Structures are given as C-alpha cells and as structure tokens.
Amino acid sequence: MDAIINKPSSVHFYCQKTSDTYFNLWLNKELLLPLVIDCWIDNMRLYYNSTTRKTQNSPGVEIRIPGFGSSESVEWIDPSHATVGAYFVNIGNALVQNGYKRDVSIRGAPYDFRKAPNENQDWFIKLKHLVEETYTLNKNMSITFIVHSMGAPMTLLFLQMQTQEWKDQYIRRVISLAGAWGGSVKTIKCFAVGDDLGAFALSGKVLREEQITSPSLAWLLPSPLIWKPNEVMVRSLSRNYTMDQLEDFFKDIDYPDGWEMRKDTLSYVLNFTAPGVELHCLYGTGTNTVESLNYEKSFDLNGKPTLLYGDGDGTVNRRSLEACQHWKNQQKQPIFMREFPGADHMNILANLGVLDSIVKVLMYN
Structure with missing residues (x-):
C-alpha cells in the first residue's frame, strides 16, 4: 500500500x-x-x-495498491523484502521449483484490505479480467486461486458473481489457507481494545484508532450464520452482550460507525451460497483464539477485558475456518478439508506440510 x-x-x-x-x-x-x-x-x-x-x-x-497482476505484490507486503513483510513468498518459491513462472503462471491480486466488498467493486472487475488474461497467457489452462484469510470470503463473493459456465471454463479450484469464512471474534476485541499486531513496542490501544476505521473489520465480525443469536460475546458486571446485541456493544464503546459499517456489509455475510468450484480448505488448529471478552472488574466497557479462548489458529475461530464444509451438499464439485495442528494464522503460509499439500494438489490433481 x-x-x-x-x-x-x-x-x-x-x-x-x-x-x-x-x-x-x-x-x-x-x-x-x-x-x-x-x-x-x-x-x-x-x-x-x-x-x-x-x-x-x-x-x-x-x-x-500497487502491482495488480504481479506476484511480487502478494509475495512481499514490504517491498524491501524485510522478513517481517514476507507473505506468499514461500508458496511462490515452491511453485517456481515445480515449473511455474512468476508473472506468467503465478499472478497476484492485491486489494485495499481496509475496505469491505461494497468498496472493492472495481477489484472484482479487475480480477475477472486478470483470470481471463492469465488463462489465455497459459494456453487456456484453468486457474487455481490460492487465498488467505479475508481473501477467502472475497474470492467466494467473486465466484458467486460469475456464471457456472464461466467458472467451468476458467476456474480449476480454490485452495484456501486459514479462510475467515464466517468472521472472527477477534474483530470484537479489535473494536474494544485494538490489537498490537504482535509487535512488542506497539500498543493495541494506540493502533485501535486506525483499526476500527476499516469497514473490513466490521464485515469480518462473527457471522450470524455460524454463531447463535444468544451466544455471549462480551461480559461486564452490569450486562452481557450476545450476538444479537452487538448494536448495543457499539453504542457502549462509543463507536456507532462500527455498527453502521456492519449494516453496510451484512448482506455479503448472509450470502453464503456455495462457490461452485472444487475447494481445498487448509487451516490451523490448536492455538488459543479469542472466543469472548470478559470485563470482570468493570460495570462498563472502559476497562481492560480478560480474553476467554477457544480453538482456532490464533486469529480465526475453528468454527469459521471449518465453515466451508457447509457447502458439501450444495455443489457437485468436491470439497476437501485438512487440519494442520499448531499452524497459526500467518505461519500457515510457510508451513512445510501446507506447502507440500499445495504442490501435490497442483501437480497431481
């Protein structure tokens, strides 16, 4: 960016x-x-x-957002190639070792991750052109999407926009890594107290000033299709906030814009029809992942909550990572699920087992 x-x-x-x-x-x-x-x-x-x-x-x-179509733009999010900015580079290297060529048969489709689908409509149009261009460039070979995190529901929406005839011609499969199919409770934590991005010197409270302004954060709030209406998301001494009461939560953290952005993007959350292509869902488990917030010493939401954890990849809850299994009976194309214990949300991109699985799917399937 x-x-x-x-x-x-x-x-x-x-x-x-x-x-x-x-x-x-x-x-x-x-x-x-x-x-x-x-x-x-x-x-x-x-x-x-x-x-x-x-x-x-x-x-x-x-x-x-520079470099649309280039593999460089998604392999490194820091153009200086500092280690902290490594993204799809390990996957890119594995593909090159097996005969793929950067910017020919390996392409990148970056987007403004701050914004939700309603503000990324041009990206969906550009992506369709990129798919067709890459298909032609590679002697009419159909395309495999390799997507990560928010890229999974973004790709799902893109595929929902296309005809089945178009998908049958141009798309071979989707390989999803740590797909945030049904959102994440960690987004609630970000709205409440921010996230320090794992950096020792940074404060989540400070970073929150930027993080909560992103509509994508509201879009990735837990999906009402995956979480029950009466599930408690936040507890304080005075009251609880369930999935059905998130509007009250936003009022009480004094950020009503967060709820407005949620309303703007909810239709994309509720449109959870099958992608209509072969799908491989690869995801990590066994890492503590936020399930709810507990303001155990406070009557309001101004204190620092205790985080209650469940299973997931450290960022996305297990039930969201596994939400792609809901389509198994909704499409004729196969859906494969594979769990990688201990692979967290970012490290899954460099996990040797994951890299091996991607190569095997591409070379032998």
Missing part, C-alpha cells in the same frame, strides 16, 4: 505533511515505531461518511 500526501495539517510537528512521490505505507516497519506510529495512523485511517455510507482517506492522503 503506497501513499502520496499533501496534508493541510499533521498530528505532530515531526510528521511529514507532503511528499513528492508515492512512498510505502503498508508494510513499512520504519513507520511502525513509537511516536512515529501516530503519523502512520493519521495517514492510514479512514473516515466514514454516514450519508454516502462509504469511507474516504484522511484529508490530503492519496493511497494506491
């Missing part, structure tokens, strides 16, 4: 207000440091317009 800025003001005197060219915003580890993080948050955050029901960047900030 690159940005070019010409801002009318800055949050601190040391924050850059202008730039002559685009610079790397996400992921740039030099910007994710104490003090400087405030400048990054101000450049990265979105502002919700309740009239248009869309978001916009901070004033004076223009953001682009």
Whole structure:
C-alpha cells in the first residue's frame, strides 16, 4: 500500500505533511515505531461518511495498491523484502521449483484490505479480467486461486458473481489457507481494545484508532450464520452482550460507525451460497483464539477485558475456518478439508506440510 500526501495539517510537528512521490505505507516497519506510529495512523485511517455510507482517506492522503497482476505484490507486503513483510513468498518459491513462472503462471491480486466488498467493486472487475488474461497467457489452462484469510470470503463473493459456465471454463479450484469464512471474534476485541499486531513496542490501544476505521473489520465480525443469536460475546458486571446485541456493544464503546459499517456489509455475510468450484480448505488448529471478552472488574466497557479462548489458529475461530464444509451438499464439485495442528494464522503460509499439500494438489490433481 503506497501513499502520496499533501496534508493541510499533521498530528505532530515531526510528521511529514507532503511528499513528492508515492512512498510505502503498508508494510513499512520504519513507520511502525513509537511516536512515529501516530503519523502512520493519521495517514492510514479512514473516515466514514454516514450519508454516502462509504469511507474516504484522511484529508490530503492519496493511497494506491500497487502491482495488480504481479506476484511480487502478494509475495512481499514490504517491498524491501524485510522478513517481517514476507507473505506468499514461500508458496511462490515452491511453485517456481515445480515449473511455474512468476508473472506468467503465478499472478497476484492485491486489494485495499481496509475496505469491505461494497468498496472493492472495481477489484472484482479487475480480477475477472486478470483470470481471463492469465488463462489465455497459459494456453487456456484453468486457474487455481490460492487465498488467505479475508481473501477467502472475497474470492467466494467473486465466484458467486460469475456464471457456472464461466467458472467451468476458467476456474480449476480454490485452495484456501486459514479462510475467515464466517468472521472472527477477534474483530470484537479489535473494536474494544485494538490489537498490537504482535509487535512488542506497539500498543493495541494506540493502533485501535486506525483499526476500527476499516469497514473490513466490521464485515469480518462473527457471522450470524455460524454463531447463535444468544451466544455471549462480551461480559461486564452490569450486562452481557450476545450476538444479537452487538448494536448495543457499539453504542457502549462509543463507536456507532462500527455498527453502521456492519449494516453496510451484512448482506455479503448472509450470502453464503456455495462457490461452485472444487475447494481445498487448509487451516490451523490448536492455538488459543479469542472466543469472548470478559470485563470482570468493570460495570462498563472502559476497562481492560480478560480474553476467554477457544480453538482456532490464533486469529480465526475453528468454527469459521471449518465453515466451508457447509457447502458439501450444495455443489457437485468436491470439497476437501485438512487440519494442520499448531499452524497459526500467518505461519500457515510457510508451513512445510501446507506447502507440500499445495504442490501435490497442483501437480497431481
């Protein structure tokens, strides 16, 4: 994610207000440091317009998602190739070792992950063109999607938009890694107290100022198709908040825009029809994953909650990871499930067993 800025003001005197060219915003580890993080948050955050029901960047900030179609753009989210920015690179290397070619038979389809499907409509159009272009470029060989996390429900929506005839011609299969098919309780935790991204020097409370402005976070709230209406998501000394009472939760954390963004994206959550292509769901288990929040010492939601854990990959709950099994009787194309104990949400992309499974599917299936 690159940005070019010409801002009318800055949050601190040391924050850059202008730039002559685009610079790397996400992921740039030099910007994710104490003090400087405030400048990054101000450049990265979105502002919700309740009239248009869309978001916009901070004033004076223009953001682009570079490298659509290139494998580089998804193999590394830090263009300097710092280890912290490694993403699909291990999968890319495994494919190259088995005869695939970058930017010919390995393509990338990055998108603005801050935004939900309702603000990524152009991406769906570009993706269809990329599929058809890659199909032709590779002598009419049908396409395998390898998707991760939010990329799984994004790809599901894309496939739901296409005719079965088109999918039969152009799509061979989808391989999903840690697919957040039914959302995640961790999103509630992010709205409540933020997430430190696993960085020792960063505060979840500080990062929350940027994180909660992303409509994608609201889109990935737990799905009412997967969680029961009366399941308690948040507890305090004064009351509980069930799945059916999340609107109250957003009022009580004083962030009503979060609920508005949820309403904007709920139709995409409820559209859970089968993708209509062969599907391989690979996912990790056995890692503590947030199941609910407990404000055991507070009558309101201003304190720091205790996190209650269940099974999953550390980010996505097991029931969401396994939600793709619901389509087994809804389509004729096969659905394969494979669990990888101990593979967490990000490390699954470099898990040797996962890499071996991907190669075997592509080479022998």
